[in-house]
Amino acid sequence: MAVELGDAGSLALFLAVAAMGAGVVIAGAIAYQRAQQARLARIRAWVASRGWSWTARDDALAELLGTRPFGMGDEREAREVITGSRGGRPFQAFRYVVVDHSRDSKGRRKTRREDFQVVWVTLPRSLPALRFAPDDALQRVLTGLGWGDVDTESHAFNQRWRVSARDDAYAHAILAPHVIEELLRPAWAGATLVIEGRFVAVVRPGYPDLRTLDGTLERLEALTGTIPPFVLADYGR
Structure with a gap:
């Protein structure tokens, strides 16, 4: 019932x-x-x-670079910041958070957050901006803003990477055979590499995975060691 x-x-x-x-x-x-x-x-x-230091948040770091994905969004945050050195080479690693605000058709405010893991080391001199990334929407945005899409003589490299720079001669100067060989290693798959000022930064989507930190630092050390010295002399400041 x-x-x-x-x-x-x-x-x-x-x-x-x-x-x-x-x-x-x-x-x-x-x-x-x-x-x-x-x-x-x-x-x-x-x-x-590991003898390193940890800071919960330092948003000043999120404003140091402007080459995408840096500089995106309405707000930028740097969280879970690790500062240290490996083999005497200083580095920082952190969770980079991009916050975007928008409104839907009814005027309701919406917030979208996107997380990236960033690891960077520094160079002895500042260099112009240069971006290495898989083919993506950001690459097409940069092309529309006047950043050239640089090709090399390596078909395998051109298939994997899109190289964005405002000065093709500078990009080709950096793309020495040893640099191309390094960036074809499997460890770089899925990463975006940004050279801007004194920073060489590896950016990957998602939360940081500390299990990959040593490997990323090893590859960054190898990469910066292969940049031809004349590039720092001719283009550095």
Whole structure:
């Protein structure tokens, strides 16, 4: 036999279900917060074990470069910053967060966040901006802004990378055979490489994976070591 609830009973049932739903949401939020705290604690302990330093947030780092994906969005954040040195070579690694605000057709404000993992080292002199990336929408934007798409004599390299620069001669000067050979290594797959000022930065989408940090630093060291010295002399400042 079916049991019918009156208005009061229906309201009580609705409130009970709503309370249960709110409880699940709160419990989920608490669990997520605890998991994040545990993750950050593990990161801090690991960083300390390497003799490096850790900073929760330093947004000034997010404004140092302007070559995409740097400089995008309405707001930029640098979180979970690791500062240290490897083999005597200083580096920084951090989670780069791009925040965009927009409104839908009804005028409601929407916020979109995108995370990248950044690792960079520095050069002895500042160089003009140069970007190496897989073919993507950002590459087409740069082309529209006057950045040339530079080809090399290596078909394999041209298939993997799109090279953006405002000065083709400068790009070709950097693209010495040893640089091309280095950038064809599997370890660079899926990465974007930005040279701007004194920074050489590797950028990948998503949260940082510290298991890859040593390998990324090793490849950055190898890459910067293959840049021809005359490039720093002729184009550096």
